[in-house]
Amino acid sequence: MNIVIKNGHIVDPSQKIDGIGDMVIEDGKIKEIISHKSKVKSQQKNPPTPPFTKGGSGGIKDLELRTINAEGRVVIPGLIDMHAHLREPGFEYKETIKTGTAAAVRGGFTTVCCMPNTYPVNDNASVTEFIIRKAAREGLCTVYPIGAITKGQKGEELAEMGAMRNEGCIAFSDDGYPVMNSLMMRRAFEYSKSFGVPIISHCEDLTLSEGGVMNEGLLSVTLGLKGIPSEAEKIIVYRDIMLAELTGGKLHVAHVSTEGSVELIRDAKKRGTPVTAETCPHYFSLTEDAVRDYDTNAKVNPPLRTKRDIDAVKEGLQDGTIDVIATDHAPHHRDEKLKEFDLAPSGISGLDTALSLSIRLVEEGVLTMSQLIEKMALNPSRILGLPLYGLKGMLRPGADADIIIIDMKKEVRIEASKFVSKGKNTPFDGWMLKGIPVVTISRGRIYEWQ
Numbered sequence: 001m002n003i004v005i006k007n008g009h010i011v012d013p014s015q016k017i018d019g020i021g022d023m024v025i026e027d028g029k030i031k032e033i034i035s036h037k038s039k040v041k042s043q044q045k046n047p048p049t050p051p052f053t054k055g056g057s058g059g060i061k062d063l064e065l066r067t068i069n070a071e072g073r074v075v076i077p078g079l080i081d082m083h084a085h086l087r088e089p090g091f092e093y094k095e096t097i098k099t100g101t102a103a104a105v106r107g108g109f110t111t112v113c114c115m116p117n118t119y120p121v122n123d124n125a126s127v128t129e130f131i132i133r134k135a136a137r138e139g140l141c142t143v144y145p146i147g148a149i150t151k152g153q154k155g156e157e158l159a160e161m162g163a164m165r166n167e168g169c170i171a172f173s174d175d176g177y178p179v180m181n182s183l184m185m186r187r188a189f190e191y192s193k194s195f196g197v198p199i200i201s202h203c204e205d206l207t208l209s210e211g212g213v214m215n216e217g218l219l220s221v222t223l224g225l226k227g228i229p230s231e232a233e234k235i236i237v238y239r240d241i242m243l244a245e246l247t248g249g250k251l252h253v254a255h256v257s258t259e260g261s262v263e264l265i266r267d268a269k270k271r272g273t274p275v276t277a278e279t280c281p282h283y284f285s286l287t288e289d290a291v292r293d294y295d296t297n298a299k300v301n302p303p304l305r306t307k308r309d310i311d312a313v314k315e316g317l318q319d320g321t322i323d324v325i326a327t328d329h330a331p332h333h334r335d336e337k338l339k340e341f342d343l344a345p346s347g348i349s350g351l352d353t354a355l356s357l358s359i360r361l362v363e364e365g366v367l368t369m370s371q372l373i374e375k376m377a378l379n380p381s382r383i384l385g386l387p388l389y390g391l392k393g394m395l396r397p398g399a400d401a402d403i404i405i406i407d408m409k410k411e412v413r414i415e416a417s418k419f420v421s422k423g424k425n426t427p428f429d430g431w432m433l434k435g436i437p438v439v440t441i442s443r444g445r446i447y448e449w450q
C-alpha cells in the first residue's frame, strides 16, 4: 500500500525540516516530502515509477493508495528505543517480543533494541538468531538485539561478541549488572571497537550498592530501607570514561540518574572522549519521594534520586551532554511487584508512556520538539549505526517508512491497566499528560487509534 500524509506539521531534525507539508510513502519507504512553503523540499534522486497516484494508465493495475489527513498534528520519525527489556526468551510471563513490540508501536516506537538479560542470556549467536527470527515473525516493529558482554552476564568471561555481531547484535551490554572487572571491560572495549559498535554500560559499583533498594539519603534512613549512594553510579561512569579513553572504544552510558554522572560525561565530551549517554523519563519526572509509601512500582535500578539530580539531568539533556532518552522498559509481573519493597524486582514498564512523559520537556521549555526527536530517534540511530541497516530515525527519502503522527493537544490519562505491555508496573498511573501518537507507521504498516 502506498500512503500520502497530508497537511501535517513535519519535523525532521536530520534535514532541518520544521513546517507544514505532505509526505509520500511508496513500497514501505519514504518517497518525498512536499513542503507547503517552498515547493519540493526533499525528494529521492531517482524516484521509482510508476507514480503512486490513482488513475494509472492503460492496463497497469492501480496501486492501493491511502490518504491520511494530519492537519493540526505533528508528523515525526518513528522513535527508536535503544534500551528495552523484551524478556523473551525465558520470561514470557513478563513480556514477549510480540507484546513488547505492540506496546512500542502504541507508544510511538518503531525500533526497539532489546537487552540480553533473558533466559538463556543473549550471550551467543543462537540466542541472537532466535530473537531476530521471532521478531521477524511476530514483531510489530523492528527489533535489534543487544548482546551480552560476558557469558551469562556473570562478568567472568567474555561472551562470543564476534559471532553475535555477525548474527545481528548492534551493541553489547551486561545491562542489569555492571562489568566489575576493569580488565574484562577493557577487553570488551577493544573487541567492540574492532566491530565498530558501542558498549552500553550499566554503571553501578556493586560493592557500594549491595543490598540497596533506593537512593541513599535522609529518606532511606527514615523509611528504614538500605540506600544506594549516587557515587555507586559515578565511580563506574568515571572508570568507563577512562577505559574508553584508553582503548578508543565507544562508550554509551545507560540510564544516567545523577548530577555527578552528568558532570563527568560533560567533561569527557569536552576532552573528545568517545562517550554518549542516555537517561529515561522516570529520571527527569520523579524524585525518590515516589517510594515514600513503599510503592514497588517506583523501585528501579538505578534508583530515583533527588530534585537536584533531576535538574542536572534536564540540564544535561538541554546542553547535549545526554544524547538519548530511552525507556529502560522493564516489565515485571504483578505478583512480583506485590512483594515487600526489599524483595520486589526493580523496573518500570516504559514503552506505553515514554513519549507523553518526554513531551513535558517541550512544554517546560527544556527541549524543542526537534531536539526531542533527536533524543528519541535521530541520536539513537546515529549511535547504533542504524543507517547501515536501512535509514532509521529520519524522514529522508529512501528511509524506512517509520513515522508517527502525534496529537500534541490531546489529554491522556495514564492507565496502567490499559497498557499494551504485559507489564503494568508504572509509578505514573493516573497522571494526566498531553500528546500521544494517533498513528504509527512501522515499515509501511499503519496502526491507528482514536
Ligand code: DOR
Binding pocket: 085, 117, 175, 176, 177, 202, 299, 300, 301, 302, 330, 331, 345, 346, 347, 348
Ligand atoms: O530497574 C531495572 N530493571 N534496571 C535494570 O538495570 C534492569 C531492569 C530489569 O531487567 O528489570
